[in-house]
Amino acid sequence: xxxxxxxxxxxxxxxxxxxxxxxxxxxxxxxxxxxxxxxxxxxxxxxxxxxxxxxxxxxxxxxxxxxxxxxxxxxxxxxxxxxxxxxxxxxxxxxxxxxxxxxxxxxxxxxxxxxxxxxxxxxxxxxxxxxxxxxxxxxxxxxxxxxxxxxxxxxxxxxxxxxxxxxxxxxxxxxxxxxxxxxxxxxxxxxxxxxxxxxxxxxxxxxxxxxxxxxxxxxxxxxxxxxxxxxxxxxxxxxxxxxxxxxxxxxxxxxxxxxxxxxxxxxxxxxxxxxxxxxxxxxxxxxxxxxxxxxxxxxxxxxx
Amino acid sequence: xxxxxxxxxxxxxxxxxxxxxxxxxxxxxxxxxxxxxxxxxxxxxxxxxxxxxxxxxxxxxxxxxxxxxxxxxxxxxxxxxxxxxxxxxxxxxxxxxxxxxxxxxxxxxxxxxxxxxxxxxxxxxxxxxxxxxxxxxxxxxxxxxxxxxxxxxxxxxxxxxxxxxxxxxxxxxxxxxxxxxxxxxxxxxxxxxxxxxxxxxxxxxxxxxxxxxxxxxxxxxxxxxxxxxxxxxxxxxxxxxxxxxxxxxxxxxxxxxxxxxxxxxxxxxxxxxxxxxxxxxxxxxxxxxxxxxxxxxxxxxxxxxxxxxxxxxxxxxxxxxxxxxxxxxxxxxxx
Numbered sequence: 276x277x278x279x280x281x282x283x284x285x286x287x288x289x290x291x292x293x294x295x296x297x298x299x300x301x302x303x304x305x306x307x308x309x310x311x312x313x314x315x316x317x318x319x320x321x322x323x324x325x326x327x328x329x330x331x332x333x334x335x336x337x338x339x340x341x342x343x344x345x346x347x348x349x350x351x352x353x354x355x356x357x358x359x360x361x362x363x364x365x366x367x368x369x370x371x372x373x374x375x376x377x378x379x380x381x382x383x384x385x386x387x388x389x390x391x392x393x394x395x396x397x398x399x400x401x402x403x404x405x406x407x408x409x410x411x412x413x414x415x416x417x418x419x420x421x422x423x424x425x426x427x428x429x430x431x432x433x434x435x436x437x438x439x440x441x442x443x444x445x446x447x448x449x450x451x452x453x454x455x456x457x458x459x460x461x462x463x464x465x466x467x468x469x470x471x472x473x474x475x476x477x478x479x480x481x482x483x484x485x486x487x488x489x490x491x492x493x494x495x496x497x498x499x500x501x502x503x504x505x506x507x508x509x510x511x512x513x514x515x516x517x518x519x520x521x522x523x524x525x526x527x528x529x530x531x532x533x534x535x536x537x538x539x540x541x542x543x544x545x546x547x548x549x550x551x552x553x554x555x556x557x558x559x560x561x562x563x564x565x566x567x568x569x570x571x572x573x574x575x576x577x578x579x
Numbered sequence: 580x581x582x583x584x585x586x587x588x589x590x591x592x593x594x595x596x597x598x599x600x601x602x603x604x605x606x607x608x609x610x611x612x613x614x615x616x617x618x619x620x621x622x623x624x625x626x627x628x629x630x631x632x633x634x635x636x637x638x639x640x641x642x643x644x645x646x647x648x649x650x651x652x653x654x655x656x657x658x659x660x661x662x663x664x665x666x667x668x669x670x671x672x673x674x675x676x677x678x679x680x681x682x683x684x685x686x687x688x689x690x691x692x693x694x695x696x697x698x699x700x701x702x703x704x705x706x707x708x709x710x711x712x713x714x715x716x717x718x719x720x721x722x723x724x725x726x727x728x729x730x731x732x733x734x735x736x737x738x739x740x741x742x743x744x745x746x747x748x749x750x751x752x753x754x755x756x757x758x759x760x761x762x763x764x765x766x767x768x769x770x771x772x773x774x775x776x777x778x779x780x781x782x783x784x785x786x787x788x789x790x791x792x793x794x795x796x797x798x799x800x801x802x803x804x805x806x807x808x809x810x811x812x813x814x815x816x817x818x819x820x821x822x823x824x825x826x827x828x829x830x831x832x833x834x835x836x837x838x839x840x841x842x843x844x845x846x847x848x849x850x851x852x853x854x855x856x857x858x859x860x861x862x863x864x865x866x867x868x869x870x871x872x873x874x875x876x877x878x879x880x881x882x883x884x885x886x887x888x889x890x891x892x893x894x895x896x897x898x899x900x901x902x903x904x905x906x907x908x909x910x911x912x913x914x
Contacts, residue, residue: 346640347636347640348640349636349637349640349875349876429669510654512652512653513636513653513655514639514653515653516643516649516651516652517643517650517651520650524650525650535655537782537784538784539633540783540784540801540803540806540807540808540877541807541877545784
């Protein structure tokens, strides 16, 4: 695009001379490539469809209101996942409360305030690395810091703090990219009118970047809701008889309940696990839908 | 080490009393509780074996119906992982698919955690193979040792019995964190090393899949997983050394003829927790109902006299006249 004089004439001339005799060959090649790309896409979709079909065919007959309102039971027909469902909602809610302000705050600082130097670059690189750390490592960190050192015990607040740590890098990176995409002219205009850095960030940068930030939040919530490994380490129980009652309550979550049912010997419980997976997917889609709705609303508000 | 656990030996004495109260016990209808449990509140935290977990869950489920304000939770960190927490004083109740070992006894003692041991049910470790196998009907303990030992373990069926085909044996077994693994290794191999080239999984359903999809497979797990998958698995009868091949059934597991792979399942309770009424009532309920609930979750009830001695021991513990089982083993490690 930047150097039409270098490639323009060649691109225009070469195919015409060589191609007139080889047009069929090139067309065949293009068709083959298209076929390969289609197979690649179809394969991915097929696997996903098979997975969903497998789960639905096993679990759909177990879907009922009782599944949502009962506690777990040794009898599959009485078993429900109310404590797990409420536990997941509590955990995700608390995680959001801990992670979103910190994550967005860190992104605003890194993009708007931090001096551009070696340290800032090092910090940014390390945040990207943190996003790739296996989740069980965060579990061990949470066990050491929140459960033991802060003596929060194996409670819902320890789990939520651990999950918040887990999703922070994703939120920070996504928010940073959204903030970076805000045109500098917008900031310059505001600065020119005498706005302080905070006023620029609050009134112009963050609102403009909000749709992008919300995308990051959607991704991070999706990650947190299906996580089991770190919660296994920081002590989500496999079976509880009660709803979460507060920050220091013991708890279980949907993925734990699914794991616990799937490893039972009885086929009924394995089908029940499939039904629980459907509930988890539905919950995930619902939360994503809310986030997408919010993103649409924020994008409409931006007009310059 | 004893297969019946330390507490059972200590309490061996009172069989006469046991039989009379067993009769009394069995005459009272199950799940009927004389005392009103609904005013109880508090929290009961348990962890440990994933084998015993379902039984404790079933008890917690029924107990919760009577005492809705008590918050019970059951974790499944495995017998070993559970004992670490139990001996750190973090949990009230520890589920165990093997007796507490010497290191764990010492750890509990160091942390000042006194405990009681109760046997709550029986499980028969079942050795399984693929239903296509035509020759494999019965294995002796010596043959199992030949197959599973670390040094010079049998590679093909012909190494076990010259009449069998020279096909490679593919082994499946529970992972090293489980009490099932500990029990099997100790029973079959004693102090010898187990071979490393078997397919391990903490999820017994994965083992079921593996064994059923492999014509030359051999694996082992709790009886419940065999009972639920009889159409795709074949149980191998076990010859304890007397020439009799015994198939694991609820009867042969309970009466002890399926030996030595029948194992008792235990629940350990922190002595200090028994001073809390909700834990004491929970354990009383557990010991009264375990025999009924055990079969619901795929296990076999222990003999009636086991529950009777359990209950006697429990009542004296609650009354403050009992000696914790931890005190009885202190300084006298198991022979």
